[in-house]
Amino acid sequence: MTRAFDTLPDPRHPDPEDAPALRWGVLAPGAIAADFTDALHKHSGQRVVAAGSRSLERATAFAAAHGVERAYGSYDQLVADPDVDVVYVASPHTQHAELALLAIAAGKHVLVEKPLAANAAEARLIADAARAAGVFAMEAMWTRYLPQTDIVRQLLDDGAFGELRVVTADFGGSAPYDPTSRLFDPALAGGALLDLGVYVVSWASFALGSPASVLATGSLAPSGVDEQAALILSTTTGAQALLSTGLKAATPSLATINGWAGRVETDSPFWSASGLRFFRADGAQAAYWIDPYQRPGREGMVYEAAALARFVMAGLTDSPLHPLDEAIGTLATIDEARRQLGAVGVGYGSTL
Incomplete structure (x- = not known):
């Protein structure tokens, strides 16, 4: 028998404020990207510094609404930003692989909204590319980090x-x-x-x-x-x-x-x-x-971002x-x- 029968253990790393601060770029700034950005800014030292959309107007509106410094009217411009450490892909499922591969090719770490891709074959493309490039890649299955x-x-x-x-x-x-x-x-x-x-x-x-x-x-x-x-x-x-x-x-x-x-x-x-x-x-x-x-x-999404920051700073390329x-x-x-x-x-x- 273990202590679990009498009490529950305390969670480890419960405070996202303890994580190293990274600079984030958001691709496809919609509703879930808004909640993600607000959660990071409210509960951690992580900062979304750039938003990228196919529409500059949409990216600019998102940036103004959520305290983001820069807005780009193309995905390529955002992943080329040298001040972005990690890219959060918040697009519909069918764009996850395309945008993740774009960010990885630019040498960026990447957090891809769940599901990682639209099917397993796509997901393998992301994993293979990240491993080849030596960058960190993770599915945004935020429940795992609560x-x-x-x-x-x-x-x-x-x-x-x-x-x-x-x-x-x-x-x-x-x-x-x-x-x-x-x-x-x-x-x-x-x-x-x-x-x-x-x-x-x-x-x-x-x-x-x-x-x-x-x-x-x-x-x-x-x-x-x-x-x-x-x-x-x-x-x-x-x-x-x-x-x-x-x-x-x-x-x-x-x-x-x-x-x-x-x-x-x-x-x-x-x-x-x-x-x-x-x-x-x-x-x-x-x-x-x-x-x-x-x-x-969705404020709990801050935990996955904090975990990613810890993993990146530890030199990992995959989430343990x-x-x-x-x-x-x-x-x-x-x-x-x-x-x-x-x-x-x-x-x-x-x-x-």
Whole structure:
């Protein structure tokens, strides 16, 4: 038995202010880029110093609204800026590989919004290019860097669950069908799995590693993208992950890890700052932790940026907490689920 049955460990590196300050450039400044920039400026010493868009007007408006020094009317101009240390790619999925490769070719470190790419083949292009160039590249799976996730990581490392048996996670939202929306447009890699499902598949990967088999069922939107999906991922040890995602109804966004010796349950939503409950094998609650740091919702994106800054300053080229190979594996699982569902979509240099 470990201490996890009586109390939960403290998260490590909970304060993003402790991270070395880097200068960031943002490509494709939209809503998520706005939240990312505001989170960095509010909660850390990281600074977004440049915004780049295909529209100078849009980049200028973003810069003015979010305290960014410079605006560029092309992506090439931003990645050529010598005062930018790291580039954050905040575009739709189908541009992730193109823009990441552009930044890497310019010698910039890169943080790519989740999913890392529209499919596993694209993601491998990013990983290969970053390794060849010797620059740091990371998927912006911000959940991996939250304080609560580090608590679960320590429980896993300590063997607090015993042999893992079942992992669960759900993330569904309600989005009325609109064929012009990026969520439903095959040309923009629309669908639930790449937008929301990447969180639940990543949670399963975090706990269990890569699956030995994938079983998917669900339904398609009229445009042919996956609108709802349920996945069973099985490992060689017999453990399973039961996952669901969709665009037809909002779901609780809860996640669990269950073993013979105990289980952990998240509060809602599991993918941003919330809380954790640890239960013994007999079902009795042994410990409860609630996030005390007051970085709610997307303000929690500051943790991934702080982690990247620490890794870069340590001379790393890959995240030890969420390596590129794992992000590629998550996309391989999603590729297979989409194939089984018969979903359609366009990737960088390939058609699914």
